[in-house]
Amino acid sequence: MWRYLIPVGIFAILIAFFFAGLGRDKETLPSPLIGRPAPEFTLPRLEDPTELVSSKDFAGRKYLVNVWGPWCAACYDEHPALLEIARRKVLPIVGLTVPQGALADQQGKPLPLEDVLEEMQRGLRWISELGNPYDVTVFDQMWTTAIDFGVYGAPETFLIDEEGVVVHKHVGPIDLTVWERDFMPKINASRSAGG
Amino acid sequence: MRAFLYTLMLSLWLPAAWAIDPAPAFEDPALQARYERLARELRCLQCRSETIADSNASLAADLRRQLRELIAAGKTDGEIMQYMTDRYGDYVRYRPPLAPRTVLLWAAPALFVVAGITAAVVVILRKSRLPEDDPVDPGLGTS
Numbered sequence: 001m002w003r004y005l006i007p008v009g010i011f012a013i014l015i016a017f018f019f020a021g022l023g024r025d026k027e028t029l030p031s032p033l034i035g036r037p038a039p040e041f042t043l044p045r046l047e048d049p050t051e052l053v054s055s056k057d058f059a060g061r062k063y064l065v066n067v068w069g070p071w072c073a074a075c076y077d078e079h080p081a082l083l084e085i086a087r088r089k090v091l092p093i094v095g096l097t098v099p100q101g102a103l104a105d106q107q108g109k110p111l112p113l114e115d116v117l118e119e120m121q122r123g124l125r126w127i128s129e130l131g132n133p134y135d136v137t138v139f140d141q142m143w144t145t146a147i148d149f150g151v152y153g154a155p156e157t158f159l160i161d162e163e164g165v166v167v168h169k170h171v172g173p174i175d176l177t178v179w180e181r182d183f184m185p186k187i188n189a190s191r192s193a194g195g
Numbered sequence: 196m197r198a199f200l201y202t203l204m205l206s207l208w209l210p211a212a213w214a215i216d217p218a219p220a221f222e223d224p225a226l227q228a229r230y231e232r233l234a235r236e237l238r239c240l241q242c243r244s245e246t247i248a249d250s251n252a253s254l255a256a257d258l259r260r261q262l263r264e265l266i267a268a269g270k271t272d273g274e275i276m277q278y279m280t281d282r283y284g285d286y287v288r289y290r291p292p293l294a295p296r297t298v299l300l301w302a303a304p305a306l307f308v309v310a311g312i313t314a315a316v317v318v319i320l321r322k323s324r325l326p327e328d329d330p331v332d333p334g335l336g337t338s
Contacts, residue, residue: 029240029283029284029286030284031284032280032281032282032283032284033282100253101253101254101256101257102253102256102257102260104260106216106217106218106220106256106259106260106263107220107260107263108260108263108264143257147257147258147261147282148282149282150282150283150284152240152241152254152283153240153241153254
């Protein structure tokens with residue numbers, strides 16, 4: 001008689017599996033960068049492309065790299081939270097501005113300068129209209145740095161410590177709950193460990 | 196009619212040859228073949244179930260461009276896959292690598308076949324041991 005309960009048992013196990021899978025985040029991929037040195041970059045400033053900003057400028061400091069673009073709706077959702085985080089002045093925030101796909105043709109030849117400048121203007125307009133949370137904003141026309149960071153969907157936010165190591169990565173919009181829960185403990189931990 | 200035939204021929208020939216790109220990435224057919232093979236090995240992380248050879252997403256286009264540059268720079272297949280997994284993790288490989296973590300994944304089809312055969316053998320053996328005229332089970336025994 002007990003054997004008739006076997007299908008019921010299998011069914012229960014399946015339900016348990018599916019239920020556990022319901023709440024799991026299958027979109028966020030684990031980043032191989034965590035615990036490894038952050039990629040180095042030297043990129044032009046969005047406000048003044050003649051001026052170059054390098055990751056070395058932040059050596060010895062904790063900083064945040066926020067990957068965003070004026071085409072990105074989720075970045076728009078994230079923006080108020082980012083402004084609030086900037087207002088708290090915990091650490092410098094670098095805005096890594098990317099276009100929606102590299103501004104280049106298939107052979108890797110950059111698009112005409114007007115197209116590039118227009119995309120940069122869109123970014124500048126966003127900042128001037130919505131407020132600027134960034135201490136410095138750089139423009140990654142070719143997605144070179146974004147690919148080095150393993151970016152697959154904006155917004156993405158990286159926390160980099162004093163040693164230049166990526167401590168945390170968040171994919172998708174940050175809100176203050178995420179900030180307090182995931183970022184702040186790591187910021188404080190590396191602070192006390194370093195000093 | 197002739198125009199129609201030409202269109203048909205073109206539409207049959209183009210997708211097979213160049214997939215997504217409007218023009219081949221390399222003039223050298225050997226390099227182009229390598230480019231296409233590697234593009235089919237890499238996953239587009241925006242659309243997940245597509246390779247960068249199939250996907251129209253902007254990230255796929257960027258990764259194809261990066262792949263083209265790496266091939267042009269003379270990198271080996273191993274170096275290129277390493278470059279991609281260093282940035283995007285093993286998930287970027289369309290075929291997961293055989294590692295301790297993925298042994299179950301790779302063994303699953305074989306395990307399912309073995310389990311199925313075992314179950315079938317057990318059921319058949321048990322049924323064949325039943326007496327020909329089983330009074331408890333007239334449906335099977337009398338036939």
